[in-house]
Amino acid sequence: xxxxxxxxxxxxxxxxxxxxxxxxxxxxxxxxxxxxxxxxxxxxxxxxxxxxxxxxxxxxxxxxxxxxxxxxxxxxxxxxxxxxxxxxxxxxxxxxxxxxxxxxxxxxxxx
Amino acid sequence: xxxxxxxxxxxxxxxxxxxxxxxxxxxxxxxxxxxxxxxxxxxxxxxxxxxxxxxxxxxxxxxxxxxxxxxxxxxxxxxxxxxxxxxxxxxxxxxxxxxxxxxxxxxxxxxxxxxxxxx
Numbered sequence: 001x002x003x004x005x006x007x008x009x010x011x012x013x014x015x016x017x018x019x020x021x022x023x024x025x026x027x028x029x030x031x032x033x034x035x036x037x038x039x040x041x042x043x044x045x046x047x048x049x050x051x052x053x054x055x056x057x058x059x060x061x062x063x064x065x066x067x068x069x070x071x072x073x074x075x076x077x078x079x080x081x082x083x084x085x086x087x088x089x090x091x092x093x094x095x096x097x098x099x100x101x102x103x104x105x106x107x108x109x110x111x
Numbered sequence: 112x113x114x115x116x117x118x119x120x121x122x123x124x125x126x127x128x129x130x131x132x133x134x135x136x137x138x139x140x141x142x143x144x145x146x147x148x149x150x151x152x153x154x155x156x157x158x159x160x161x162x163x164x165x166x167x168x169x170x171x172x173x174x175x176x177x178x179x180x181x182x183x184x185x186x187x188x189x190x191x192x193x194x195x196x197x198x199x200x201x202x203x204x205x206x207x208x209x210x211x212x213x214x215x216x217x218x219x220x221x222x223x224x225x226x227x228x229x230x
Contacts, residue, residue, distance in 0.1 A: 034218050036221075041226070042223050043115075043204045043206075044155070044221045046219075049218055103154050104154050106152075
């Protein structure tokens with residue numbers, strides 16, 4: 001089955017700096033890669049996703065890149081704000097298969 | 112759009128009680144709903160996948176007689192934790208998705224979870 005590794009497990013940045021979270025996956029059949037943000041005591045919220053037919057996708061301060069050859073994908077948050085503080089999960093799936101989540105990154109943005 | 116409501120948000124009950132958690136898709140029809148369990152500071156662990164009108168598919172190690180799942184309509188799935196014990200205390204989260212012809216690779220939309228505490 002699919003295995004998704006996520007790094008780092010914790011990340012502290014100063015407000016206004018950028019944050020980068022990296023993930024790797026093992027199943028070359030995976031072709032859909034969503035990213036979720038989970039605030040304390042709440043369910044995960046989809047913030048951006050990318051499909052394998054594109055290498056990069058951007059939505060305001062958030063961008064995701066995908067390297068299919070290396071089986072890497074990354075989340076980039078620019079101009080971080082305190083409200084970006086949360087746990088972020090990457091995930092991978094293929095077609096109608098279940099989603100495999102990474103282990104999560106706790107992001108702390110220091111004002 | 113794509114709102115998933117989960118109820119209740121928190122349950123505290125005595126050991127031996129059965130607890131039912133509801134998951135509703137409010138503004139879309141969900142062909143498939145997923146139930147997850149999450150321990151503190153850990154990732155989401157898939158418990159089961161439920162498709163409307165059919166039996167749920169449980170992940171390895173998840174007791175189907177312990178965690179009863181019903182998905183009777185395209186907007187409602189329920190998880191019943193039967194004869195709950197302290198070790199069942201956890202954060203349970205549901206998600207919903209719509210699959211269809213040509214609609215693979217759709218995002219899951221999550222509820223806000225249920226904090227279950229068994230005394």
